[in-house]
Amino acid sequence: MSDWQRTHTCGELCENLVGTIVTLNGWVNTIRTYPDQIFIDLRDRYGITQVVAEIDNPQVFQIAQTISREFVLSVTGQVSKRLPGKENLKLSTGKVELKVNKIKILNSSPVPPFEVTEFGSELANEDLRLQYRFLDLRRKSLQDTLIKRHLINHTIRTFLSDEGFLELETPLLGKSTPEGARDYLVPSRTFHGEFYALPQSPQLYKQLLMVAGYDKYFQIARCLRDEDLRADRQPEFTQLDLEMSFIEIENIFQVIERLTQKIFQNCLGITIPLPLPKISYAEAMTKYGSDKPDLRFGLPIVALDEIVARSEFKVFKDILAKGGTVRGIKAPNAADKFSNTDLKPGGKLAEFVANYGAKGLAWLKVEESKFSGSIEKFFSPEVQGDLRKAFDAKAGDVLLMVADQEQVVCDALGALRSHLGNLLKCYTNWWEKETAPVAEDFSIAWVVDFPLFMWDAEEGRYVANHHPFTAPQDDDLTYLETDPKRVKAKAYDLVINGYEVGGGSIRIHSSEIQQKIFSILGMDEENARNRFGFLLDALKFGAPPHGGIALGLDRWAMMLAGTTNIRDVIAFPKNQKGRDLMTGAPAPVETRQLKDLGLK
RNA sequence: GGGGAUGUAGCUCAAUUGGUUAGAGCACCGGCCUGUCACGCCGGAGGUUGCGGGUUCGAGCCCCGUCAUCCUCGCCA
Numbered sequence: 011m012s013d014w015q016r017t018h019t020c021g022e023l024c025e026n027l028v029g030t031i032v033t034l035n036g037w038v039n040t041i042r043t044y045p046d047q048i049f050i051d052l053r054d055r056y057g058i059t060q061v062v063a064e065i066d067n068p069q070v071f072q073i074a075q076t077i078s079r080e081f082v083l084s085v086t087g088q089v090s091k092r093l094p095g096k097e098n099l100k101l102s103t104g105k106v107e108l109k110v111n112k113i114k115i116l117n118s119s120p121v122p123p124f125e126v127t128e129f130g131s132e133l134a135n136e137d138l139r140l141q142y143r144f145l146d147l148r149r150k151s152l153q154d155t156l157i158k159r160h161l162i163n164h165t166i167r168t169f170l171s172d173e174g175f176l177e178l179e180t181p182l183l184g185k186s187t188p189e190g191a192r193d194y195l196v197p198s199r200t201f202h203g204e205f206y207a208l209p210q211s212p213q214l215y216k217q218l219l220m221v222a223g224y225d226k227y228f229q230i231a232r233c234l235r236d237e238d239l240r241a242d243r244q245p246e247f248t249q250l251d252l253e254m255s256f257i258e259i260e261n262i263f264q265v266i267e268r269l270t271q272k273i274f275q276n277c278l279g280i281t282i283p284l285p286l287p288k289i290s291y292a293e294a295m296t297k298y299g300s301d302k303p304d305l306r307f308g309l310p311i312v313a314l315d316e317i318v319a320r321s322e323f324k325v326f327k328d329i330l331a332k333g334g335t336v337r338g339i340k341a342p343n344a345a346d347k348f349s350n351t352d353l354k355p356g357g358k359l360a361e362f363v364a365n366y367g368a369k370g371l372a373w374l375k376v377e378e379s380k381f382s383g384s385i386e387k388f389f390s391p392e393v394q395g396d397l398r399k400a401f402d403a404k405a406g407d408v409l410l411m412v413a414d415q416e417q418v419v420c421d422a423l424g425a426l427r428s429h430l431g432n433l434l435k436c437y438t439n440w441w442e443k444e445t446a447p448v449a450e451d452f453s454i455a456w457v458v459d460f461p462l463f464m465w466d467a468e469e470g471r472y473v474a475n476h477h478p479f480t481a482p483q484d485d486d487l488t489y490l491e492t493d494p495k496r497v498k499a500k501a502y503d504l505v506i507n508g509y510e511v512g513g514g515s516i517r518i519h520s521s522e523i524q525q526k527i528f529s530i531l532g533m534d535e536e537n538a539r540n541r542f543g544f545l546l547d548a549l550k551f552g553a554p555p556h557g558g559i560a561l562g563l564d565r566w567a568m569m570l571a572g573t574t575n576i577r578d579v580i581a582f583p584k585n586q587k588g589r590d591l592m593t594g595a596p597a598p599v600e601t602r603q604l605k606d607l608g609l610k
Numbered sequence: 611g612g613g614g615a616u617g618u619a620g621c622u623c624a625a626u627u628g629g630u631u632a633g634a635g636c637a638c639c640g641g642c643c644u645g646u647c648a649c650g651c652c653g654g655a656g657g658u659u660g661c662g663g664g665u666u667c668g669a670g671c672c673c674c675g676u677c678a679u680c681c682u683c684g685c686c687a
Contacts, residue, residue: 042646049646060647079637098647107647121638124621127648132622132636137679190687210687237686365613365683464687477687531687586680 014084014114021057023089023103033086034059034108035116037148038079039127048074052083052108055153060098060107061085073113080119080126080145086112136577140591143582155571155579158277162566163230165276166250169269175226175252180215182208182232187541189478189531191235194245202608208234211560213477214545216253217517220556221548225255230563242509242565242576245588252514253558259500259516262559263456266504266512270454277570280449286504290459299424301460304508305453307436311423312338314411317396323388325372329413337419338372338411340401341430345375345408353383353408362429363412368422372411376403428508441572452569454506459483462499463530471532476501478527479545480515481557494530500557506569514559521549 016035023032039053046065051058061083063074077083087110098104124134126148133139139146146152167177186193186207193207209215211233219227231251239245254261267284274280287305294303297310314336318326326336341348352358353373360371374381374389374397381394389397401409412422431437440451462482463472472494474480482490486497504512518524524546528538539546567579577583584590604610 040648042649044644044646044649045642046644047646049649051647058647062645093645096645096647101647104647121620125637134621135617135679138621140679187687191685213687235686238684240686241681243686361613367683474687480687587678591679 014116016084019056020052020054020059021102023059023106023108025091025105027089028091028106030089031086032089032108033084034061035084038077038081038083041078050074050077052085057102059103060101061110062107063110063113067111070110070113073115077115078121080122081115082117084114084116085110137585137591140583140585143592147581152578155567156581158571159567159579161277162273162563162570165273166230166269169272170228173226173265175228176224178219178224178227178229180212180229180231184209189474191237194234194236197607197609199606210235211249212251213479216251216558217479217545217556218548220253220255221551221553225554228252239584239586239588241574242568244564244576244580245584248563250561250563252560253556255554255556257555257557259502259557262514262557266559273566278447280447282449282452282454286454286456288456288458291457291461292459294457295420299420299427301457302503302505302508302510304428304431305455306507307431309339309427309431309436311427312340312400314338314397314400317393317400321389321393323385326413334413334415335419336411336413337423338401338409339423339427339430340403341408341410341434343406344434345406347434348408359410363422363426366421366425367418368412368414372413374409376405376407376409378405439572452506454504457503457505460499460501461495462497463494465495472530474531475499476513476515478531479517479524481518490526490530504561509565509569510562511565511569512559512561514557516557519549519553519555521546524549
């Protein structure tokens with residue numbers, strides 16, 4: 011061991027070690043200078059230790075005078091008890107300090123472009139921090155997050171291993187499958203004009219592993235989708251991909267629920283009660299306007315068709331006549347929170363729902379004995395009474411209503427519900443509380459009974475809601491040919507606090523049913539064979555009943571780390587346009603490279 | 611592709627709504643300080659107000675264009 015190498019970390023020194031000679035390595039967090047003493051807070055990922063250089067060791071003192079923030083040091087000295095009354099209780103190492111008698115500057119640093127120390131001061135702009143990600147990653151909060159991510163992965167690996175699962179790897183270079191997200195393509199050097207596709211998920215490979223008899227598989231897999239980004243979406247992200255044979259839905263639920271409990275236990279010390287609640291897709295949509303509802307608060311959507319049909323409000327009656335629907339949501343005690351700028355036609359709230367296709371937002375303020383608002387006159391006292399009952403409304407509430415085709419109403423009110431939940435503080439995110447998180451800070455639920463198909467008006471055909479290999483529910487098999495949109499799927503999503511954190515299904519294991527599904531999706535036999543021939547073959551050769559799930563680990567990390575920004579839980583993320591601000595990728599390549607690939 | 615927000619010192623923000631030489635805190639540099647710990651005190655340096663045009667006697671502020679970053683709709687089987 012070289013003489014500069016650390017014997018302890020910066021989070022390790024304590025009273026028990028007083029008197030021993032130790033060496034620490036780390037970064038300079040802060041410096042406080044005096045004429046005859048220099049205090050240095052030395053930082054590594056384990057903590058911060060105060061180091062003292064004194065003038066009675068002139069060699070050390072002279073070097074200490076030349077250092078500044080973010081220098082990398084090796085310091086050797088005696089662990090000393092701090093003077094009485096000089097302990098720093100904010101540091102775990104605060105009862106002791108290191109009296110330096112040897113100091114070595116392992117590396118210097120220019121003044122960093124932003125402050126790495128985290129003392130509640132405002133963070134620099136995210137793009138600057140992304141450009142110098144290696145500095146930003148020195149911050150404690152990011153280090154804690156990445157450590158938590160490690161803990162998630164570690165928990166997954168030990169738990170599933172103990173359950174008899176095998177961690178198997180599948181290719182990154184695969185075949186493009188035009189269904190679903192846009193593929194990232196990799197040009198082939200040996201076959202000019204042909205391309206590999208990077209996986210959107212290991213979906214097909216894991217099914218083939220089931221056919222091959224590896225009946226409990228998992229993989230912590232990188233997935234890539236070339237679509238536009240969001241606060242919770244990156245072009246490359248990580249899934250816990252899992253598949254099992256000889257199972258039914260309940261087996262998947264059981265494994266994932268126990269894994270969920272383990273992860274929450276290990277990462278936050280919380281015990282999540284099991285079994286997790288289930289909500290049907292239909293109920294989620296009608297009650298919350300979303301297939302990933304945030305169930306930490308109520309604010310349910312209220313169906314109003316029957317009541318408003320008896321009103322004189324032409325806008326509502328016209329929509330109903332056209333086969334649309336009228337639904338609403340109650341903003342409790344919001345009468346004095348919303349001004350005319352919020353409520354008026356074209357106002358803030360109307361503008362908000364317009365993003366989701368709603369042409370307007372009707373409103374009524376609830377008073378003691380009647381409603382008020384510009385459309386109040388269209389509602390007779392009797393109808394007002396029924397509305398009051400339907401909304402369970404009381405004076406001071408505001409009723410907000412959207413009339414349109416069902417999809418638009420659900421989207422608009424679902425988004426409005428989330429918006430109001432936040433605005434009216436119907437819940438508090440656990441990381442915004444003073445106290446440690448508890449199980450009640452998380453609403454974790456399964457969403458089940460998804461429709462197998464959705465009608466794509468643009469393409470004029472059915473598309474798979476989940477993916478084309480999802481099995482129909484047994485009771486609905488008869489509707490496959492007669493009424494496809496009525497067929498429900500053996501599919502399920504896992505939702506935490508309004509985020510979709512997982513999804514899966516029982517797969518089709520019969521090549522006949524698989525063929526039938528392809529044909530409903532508008533794929534003829536030749537087309538299906540071209541794209542998925544290997545899967546159809548595999549299904550013929552004795553495919554076991556199987557199914558699985560994929561958990562979005564980045565979003566899990568967000569939930570557990572307490573952030574709404576996915577970039578906070580990824581070491582080297584891309585920005586909103588998919589650029590890596592640190593490396594500059596994507597970037598032009600040399601002509602020679604293009605020639606090799608037959609692209610020039 | 612559409613909508614919204616932001617862009618001023620190294621960093622975070624201000625600038626009385628078009629009017630003197632664009633300010634503050636932090637960081638940085640110099641000095642002082644015997645125990646600090648986000649040390650303190652004194653002083654200093656630091657600006658193409660993202661970029662390009664325009665309106666005006668006068669633009670950080672208004673207009674047009676453009677770039678960048680974030681949020682969002684579409685998209686994400």
